[in-house]
Structures are given as C-alpha cells and as structure tokens.
Amino acid sequence: MVAGTVRIAILGSGLIGAIHAAAIAEVPNAKLTVVIDSFEERAKQLAAEYGAVAETDLARALERDDIDAVHICTPSGTHAKLGTMVAEAGKHVLVEKPLDITLAAGRRLVEAGESHGVKVAVVFQKRFTESAQRVHEAAQGGRLGKLIECDASIKWYREPKYYSDSPWHGTWAMDGGGALINQGVHMVDLLKWVAGPVRTVVARRRTALHKIEVEDLIDAIVEFDNGALGVIQASTALYPGFPERLSIHGSKGSAIIEGSDLVQWDVQGEPQVARAFGLPTGASDPGAIGHRYHVPVIADFVDSILQNRPPMVTGRDALDTLELVMAVYKSAQERKEATLPLPPDWRPGP
Numbered sequence: 418m419v420a421g422t423v424r425i426a427i428l429g430s431g432l433i434g435a436i437h438a439a440a441i442a443e444v445p446n447a448k449l450t451v452v453i454d455s456f457e458e459r460a461k462q463l464a465a466e467y468g469a470v471a472e473t474d475l476a477r478a479l480e481r482d483d484i485d486a487v488h489i490c491t492p493s494g495t496h497a498k499l500g501t502m503v504a505e506a507g508k509h510v511l512v513e514k515p516l517d518i519t520l521a522a523g524r525r526l527v528e529a530g531e532s533h534g535v536k537v538a539v540v541f542q543k544r545f546t547e548s549a550q551r552v553h554e555a556a557q558g559g560r561l562g563k564l565i566e567c568d569a570s571i572k573w574y575r576e577p578k579y580y581s582d583s584p585w586h587g588t589w590a591m592d593g594g595g596a597l598i599n600q601g602v603h604m605v606d607l608l609k610w611v612a613g614p615v616r617t618v619v620a621r622r623r624t625a626l627h628k629i630e631v632e633d634l635i636d637a638i639v640e641f642d643n644g645a646l647g648v649i650q651a652s653t654a655l656y657p658g659f660p661e662r663l664s665i666h667g668s669k670g671s672a673i674i675e676g677s678d679l680v681q682w683d684v685q686g687e688p689q690v691a692r693a694f695g696l697p698t699g700a701s702d703p704g705a706i707g708h709r710y711h712v713p714v715i716a717d718f719v720d721s722i723l724q725n726r727p728p729m730v731t732g733r734d735a736l737d738t739l740e741l742v743m744a745v746y747k748s749a750q751e752r753k754e755a756t757l758p759l760p761p762d763w764r765p766g767p
C-alpha cells in the first residue's frame with residue numbers, strides 16, 4: 418500500500434467494470450491502476466479513460482506490485498474461481514453480486530479470504546442507501562414491533578437482446594439461473610438483512626417470455642426464523658419494468674421502499690412519511706443505475722482495508738444470501754418446501 422491509498426485493479430471491463438471505474442474516481446484514498454479484460458480492446462479503452470494500465474490476463478496482472486485489491490466484474494459463474502486466485506495472491510477482493518453461482522464455489526472464496534488474511538467484500542449496493550439503513554435499523558431494533566409480513570419484489574423487464582447479445586446472461590453455466598440470481602439477488606439480500614434469516618421456502622418458477630434456458634419469473638413464500646411470513650417475486654418479463662419494492666409490516670407499523678426511495682413510513686406514534694426522490698433504478702435498463710450507488714460500496718471497501726475492519730457486506734453475508742437464493746431454486750425445482758440450511762453442495766438446474 419502506498420501512503421494510505423488503496424491501488425485497485427478492475428477485472429472485467431464490461432457494463433459494471435465501467436461503473437466501478439467511474440465510482441473509484443470519486444472515492445478518496447482509492448486509485449485505479451490496472452484494468453484487466455481478456456478482450457484486449459475493451460481493457461485498453463477503459464484503462465486509457467482513467468490513466469490506468471491494461472492487462473489481458475489475471476495471473477500475469479497479479480505479479481504486478483501496483484495492485485492492493487481487485488474488483489471482480491466478470492460473469493457471475495467466474496467470480497469465485499477468479500476471486501480465489503486474487504485472495505491467494507494476498508490481495509483484497511471486492512466481488513460483484515452474486516458471490517458466485519454455487520454455494521461450494523462461494524464458500525471456497527470466503528475461506529480463501531479468511532486463510533490468506535485479506536478482505537472479501539461483496540457489492541450489494543442497496544444496503545448503503547439511506548432508506549434501507551433506516552428500515553433495517555427500525556426492523557431490527559423493534560421500532561416496527563413484531564414483524565408480521567416482509568416482502569421483496571423485483572418486477573423488472575429486460576429486452577430480448579439483453580439475453581441474445583450476451584454470451585452468458587440467461588445461462589445455467591455462467592448466470593447460474595435467471596431473474597432471481599441475477600436481478601432478484603439484490604432484493605433477496607435486502608430482505609434477509611432487514612427481516613432476518615429464513616427457515617423455509619415454497620416456490621414456483623417459469624420461463625414466461627424470453628427464449629432462455631433459465632427462469633424469467635419466480636415467486637416464493639418464505640417463513641422467517643422470527644415467525645413472520647413473506648413473499649419474494651423476481652422477474653425480467655414484466656413490461657415495461659417497475660421499481661423494485663421492499664414492504665415491511667410489523668405490529669406497530671409499516672415501511673415501504675420503492676427503488677431507493679422510502680415511499681411510506683407509517684409507524685404508530687411517529688410522523689408519517691410519504692416521499693419519493695425519483696432516484697434511478699434498473700427496472701427497464703441495466704445501465705440506468707449509473708455509478709452513484711457504487712461509490713459508498715467502494716468507499717466502505719477501501720476504508721475496511723485501511724482501518725483493518727470487516728466491510729459492510731462480507732463474503733459470509735453474501736454466502737447466506739446465496740443460500741436463500743438456492744433454497745428458492747430448490748423448492749421451485751423439486752416442487753416442494755425447501756428448508757434451510759441446504760445440503761452444502763446443492764446447485765440448481767433445469
């Protein structure tokens with residue numbers, strides 16, 4: 418490390434890699450030094466934009482002495498394999514969501530981080546929004562009373578070309594599933610963070626609209642450890658795409674988040690809140706989120722390295738989220754109730 422600055426390499430310079438580059442530029446104590454992509458032109462283009470060096474191979478890049486941390490921005494099915502290489506090289510890892518597409522691979526990455534003494538943080542940017550932090554604190558601190566019903570829905574739309582133009586979107590091999598593990602995982606993580614661990618799941622899935630091998634629609638009823646019930650809905654088939662929604666209902670009141678806005682806060686004895694700021698969501702267009710949500714995630718990751726403390730979202734947190742995603746898939750696939758914890762090597766398929 419050079420005098421309180423974390424030198425970062427971005428691995429994967431596609432849609433989200435470019436968002437990371439823009440966000441890093443706004444984080445004090447962070448400097449983008451290297452961009453790595455097996456597609457050389459893409460690496461060179463993003464590197465040139467930010468005054469970084471381009472590389473095409475992770476193993477070679479890890480021999481450089483100007484990288485303290487690597488952001489894994491490659492297709493989801495590569496996260497754990499590439500992240501583990503980074504951890505084994507003694508460098509910190511910030512992984513894009515999901516942690517990986519299987520529990521076994523995700524666990525290997527978490528353990529590699531622990532055994533090599535490096536941070537493994539995961540991008541679940543929704544946890545950093547003011548609305549999510551407020552509702553998390555209220556739900557966990559008892560301000561909403563006893564939790565009764567906690568729902569997460571992500572009724573989004575993706576154009577057919579989102580799948581047909583990408584070598585990995587909508588594939589079991591690299592996306593690991595469809596609307597749930599790719600888009601819905603943000604809300605699954607938020608729901609679990611706000612309402613606590615889930616005990617059982619009953620789910621159904623469909624490929625309702627797109628010509629893909631994975632689901633573009635999935636619905637689940639969940640039962641939380643604390644006794645509350647809830648519903649998870651995830652889709653990329655619902656034109657034109659609606660802001661994702663978290664609804665938390667307790668015995669003393671309710672809080673509803675739409676997109677990143679707290680649109681309703683109705684708690685007995687407290688002032689009512691009903692407001693919307695119109696912050697961007699990815700409801701219809703994956704690029705529409707811009708880089709503003711990634712800035713606090715990267716700032717927290719950089720601070721966790723400089724202050725040697727755990728990041729806000731650890732690899733273990735993301736492993737729990739992945740297990741809940743897998744439980745929804747297991748129930749839908751087997752058409753019966755799934756109970757957590759799951760068998761450690763369970764993975765979904767057609």
Ligand SMILES: NC(=O)c1ccc[n+]([C@@H]2O[C@H](COP(=O)([O-])OP(=O)(O)OC[C@H]3O[C@@H](n4cnc5c(N)ncnc54)[C@H](O)[C@@H]3O)[C@@H](O)[C@H]2O)c1
Pocket residue numbers: 428429430431432433434453454455456459473475489490491492493495513514515540542583599703706
């Ligand atoms: N946090 C969010 O809101 C958010 C939004 C979009 C995507 N993502 C996640 O980011 C990841 C990447 O998604 P994307 O949309 O940017 O994908 P993308 O297809 O646009 O980009 C992936 C890039 O990785 C490169 N690549 C693949 N394998 C590589 C390897 N072994 N070594 C070097 N480069 C390699 C490809 O050439 C490509 O440029 C996914 O896991 C996705 O789930 C997160």
